[in-house]
Amino acid sequence: MEVLFIYLIVINSLCFLTFGYDKWQAKNNKRRISEFNLLLLAGVGGTIGGILSMYLFKHKTNKFSFILSFYAIAILQVVLLYFGIQAFKS
Numbered sequence: 001m002e003v004l005f006i007y008l009i010v011i012n013s014l015c016f017l018t019f020g021y022d023k024w025q026a027k028n029n030k031r032r033i034s035e036f037n038l039l040l041l042a043g044v045g046g047t048i049g050g051i052l053s054m055y056l057f058k059h060k061t062n063k064f065s066f067i068l069s070f071y072a073i074a075i076l077q078v079v080l081l082y083f084g085i086q087a088f089k090s
């Protein structure tokens with residue numbers, strides 16, 4: 001359980017920083033991080049860090065396709081978490 005907690009802290013921090021870095025790159029007309037990579041970070045557990053950075057940095061909040069994909073990942077993670085908890089209960 002401790003390893004999972006540490007993993008989630010690390011991946012969410014990395015996701016948060018990556019979104020922030022991408023926003024900085026966008027403001028400075030530099031090479032950007034692909035949406036695929038941003039969504040991948042969220043998909044492997046960085047959803048909370050992604051949400052925080054999206055709204056703190058106002059990054060990708062107006063791009064409907066990205067928001068749709070991001071929240072689809074978040075909903076899938078909630079569903080998987082629910083069924084994972086149910087499996088451990090029985």
